[in-house]
Amino acid sequence: MKTPAIAAAAPLLALAALPLLLHSDFWLHFAIMTLYLALLGQAWNLLGGYGGQRSFGHAAFFGTGAYAAALLQLDFAINPWACMVLAGGFGAGAGAFLGALSFRYGLRGSYFALVTLAFAEVFRIVADSVPFTGAGVGLQIALKESVADFQFPEKSGFYAVILALTAIATALAWWIENSRFGAALVAVRENEDAARALGIDVDRTKLWAITLSGALSGCAGSFYVQYFLYLDPRIAYGVEVSVTALLVPLIGGVGTVLGPLVGALALRALNEASSALTGGAPGLNLVLYGALLIVILALLPDGLISLGTRLRRAGRLRALGRA
Amino acid sequence: MLDFDILLPAILNGLSTGAVYALVALGLTLIYGVLHIVNFAHGSLLMLALYGVYFLYTLLGVDPFAALPVVVPAMFALGYALQRTVIATASHGREENILLVTLGLSIIIDNLALYLWSADTRTINPSYGFSTVDFGVAFIAVPKVVSFAGALVATGLLWLLIRRSDLGKAIRALARERRGAELVGVDVDHVYAMSFGIGIACVGAAACLLLPSYYVHPGVGESFVVIAFTVVVLGGMGSFAGALLGGFIIGVTESLGGLLLGENLGRIGVFAIFIAILLLRPTGLFGQRA
Numbered sequence: 001m002k003t004p005a006i007a008a009a010a011p012l013l014a015l016a017a018l019p020l021l022l023h024s025d026f027w028l029h030f031a032i033m034t035l036y037l038a039l040l041g042q043a044w045n046l047l048g049g050y051g052g053q054r055s056f057g058h059a060a061f062f063g064t065g066a067y068a069a070a071l072l073q074l075d076f077a078i079n080p081w082a083c084m085v086l087a088g089g090f091g092a093g094a095g096a097f098l099g100a101l102s103f104r105y106g107l108r109g110s111y112f113a114l115v116t117l118a119f120a121e122v123f124r125i126v127a128d129s130v131p132f133t134g135a136g137v138g139l140q141i142a143l144k145e146s147v148a149d150f151q152f153p154e155k156s157g158f159y160a161v162i163l164a165l166t167a168i169a170t171a172l173a174w175w176i177e178n179s180r181f182g183a184a185l186v187a188v189r190e191n192e193d194a195a196r197a198l199g200i201d202v203d204r205t206k207l208w209a210i211t212l213s214g215a216l217s218g219c220a221g222s223f224y225v226q227y228f229l230y231l232d233p234r235i236a237y238g239v240e241v242s243v244t245a246l247l248v249p250l251i252g253g254v255g256t257v258l259g260p261l262v263g264a265l266a267l268r269a270l271n272e273a274s275s276a277l278t279g280g281a282p283g284l285n286l287v288l289y290g291a292l293l294i295v296i297l298a299l300l301p302d303g304l305i306s307l308g309t310r311l312r313r314a315g316r317l318r319a320l321g322r323a
Numbered sequence: 324m325l326d327f328d329i330l331l332p333a334i335l336n337g338l339s340t341g342a343v344y345a346l347v348a349l350g351l352t353l354i355y356g357v358l359h360i361v362n363f364a365h366g367s368l369l370m371l372a373l374y375g376v377y378f379l380y381t382l383l384g385v386d387p388f389a390a391l392p393v394v395v396p397a398m399f400a401l402g403y404a405l406q407r408t409v410i411a412t413a414s415h416g417r418e419e420n421i422l423l424v425t426l427g428l429s430i431i432i433d434n435l436a437l438y439l440w441s442a443d444t445r446t447i448n449p450s451y452g453f454s455t456v457d458f459g460v461a462f463i464a465v466p467k468v469v470s471f472a473g474a475l476v477a478t479g480l481l482w483l484l485i486r487r488s489d490l491g492k493a494i495r496a497l498a499r500e501r502r503g504a505e506l507v508g509v510d511v512d513h514v515y516a517m518s519f520g521i522g523i524a525c526v527g528a529a530a531c532l533l534l535p536s537y538y539v540h541p542g543v544g545e546s547f548v549v550i551a552f553t554v555v556v557l558g559g560m561g562s563f564a565g566a567l568l569g570g571f572i573i574g575v576t577e578s579l580g581g582l583l584l585g586e587n588l589g590r591i592g593v594f595a596i597f598i599a600i601l602l603l604r605p606t607g608l609f610g611q612r613a
Binding site: 114250289298 | 355361409412413414415417419420423424426428429430433434435436437438541545549553585587588590594595597601602603605
């Protein structure tokens with residue numbers, strides 16, 4: 001336990017000091033969005049990467065957390081900090097509900113993916129239609145710049161919060177790689193029947209994973225609400241959130257602790273670079289983004305994190321050739 | 324209150340839309356059944372085909388229904404080329420990566436359309452746009468009637484192709500057992516690309532049938548993906564009769580849902596059916612156990 005703690009502390013401290021170096025709001029925003037993407041991607045990774053249950057509908061958890069955070073502070077005057085914790089709870093609840101339903105009926109593979117997608121769409125339609133979510137108009141959080149209200153006057157405050165959340169998510173992924181629960185989860189991913197034969201409670205393991213994943217997604221949703229102070233059904237439950245959640249780890253490296261971080265950094269950089277290169281012409285930046293995505297997939301099918309092992313292997317081969 | 328004078332036209336319109344949904348879904352189920360991929364670019368390619376039909380009409384004056392012999396082969400060629408070049412190369416044959424490649428493709432196509440043609444919603448007004456056919460019980464717009472018949476004919480032709488031709492046999496063999504098909508001499512890469520091409524050709528046909536009574540904008544494909552999947556799952560993967568029946572059920576559900584609950588909330592019926600089928604009978608109405 002001691003070595004990884006030290007190994008983790010150094011980069012964490014370095015990241016915590018980042019706002020002291022980044023004086024521009026642009027780069028701080030970049031760092032915040034990267035960590036936010038990493039959080040969302042790690043949430044997906046816990047379930048889809050380690051558990052092999054690939055969801056297309058993480059927006060269902062993200063959006064539920066986001067709406068919980070927004071509505072609890074708007075309608076019930078609950079402190080936004082408490083709302084974030086509750087949003088995690090609501091996200092976990094949405095995860096547990098969807099998991100209980102789909103695992104009970106034995107949905108696997110594409111069927112699981114499709115049912116999550118369908119639930120996210122149902123939630124979006126409901127949020128778009130009922131009055132208490134503000135329907136299509138959306139919800140606006142009043143500006144109250146104070147730390148007690150989870151609205152920082154400086155971006156560095158948000159940075160600290162998202163850094164802490166992402167650190168927790170990353171630690172969870174590390175714990176999964178090194179715990180009995182994680183071993184059971186990976187066994188379920190590799191072969192459900194074999195896992196069951198070994199005495200693993202398959203449904204329970206998957207249910208915990210989706211609940212955990214939902215909780216993290218819900219927290220990401222509440223962070224989004226506090227940072228942007230606005231929410232509408234498309235932002236909360238749109239396909240874009242679900243796609244982002246799975247894109248981040250798949251680009252970075254599925255089922256690895258650091259994959260989502262790498263993927264988030266790459267996607268965010270890709271996004272900024274394509275915007276800069278195309279001069280902000282509407283649509284054109286995303287065309288480039290999509291093209292680069294395909295190039296990454298073609299060159300590094302195991303995600304960017306595999307670049308390290310590939311380089312090392314190439315180096316070793318070259319050393320062998322010289323000897 | 325609601326009576327038959329309102330319900331019947333809604334049901335008939337739903338059946339017409341449903342037939343086109345079935346066609347889109349058949350393309351999707353063909354690609355899914357053979358290549359085992361969730362083609363995320365399906366809706367985007369439909370949107371592209373809709374624009375093709377739109378420009379053929381507005382720039383060259385080609386009627387959408389007459390554009391079928393142009394658009395269908397063009398979409399087939401596009402699908403074949405996409406699979407042969409981009410998808411096969413970039414995915415290294417891995418299922419989860421194919422999904423991402425098609426996702427990347429859909430991002431490219433959607434945003435290219437946004438860049439080139441702006442976000443405006445466009446419609447066409449052919450001379451027969453407001454003519455109706457009297458079915459005794461209800462008046463139905465001519466484009467709806469033609470698209471219903473066209474979709475049925477296209478589905479029939481596709482059925483013949485898959486069931487009766489050598490290519491169809493190779494496609495079915497590949498869908499069932501890749502290694503075995505390879506051993507008896509099926510050119511796997513070619514047949515994969517043919518399946519993808521045919522699946523996209525269905526989308527081209529659907530676009531021609533759809534546009535006279537529909538509209539096009541860069542995001543129009545998104546809603547079709549989910550609906551097409553609903554139809555596929557409802558009917559059972561790989562089943563023609565299932566896709567047709569599934570299309571009808573979804574078309575009518577959507578039409579009646581819109582009538583009873585309003586445009587927005589009305590779509591919830593489609594998803595309710597989708598989720599119920601996934602949970603209770605994931606093999607669909609006509610599907611076989613995997």
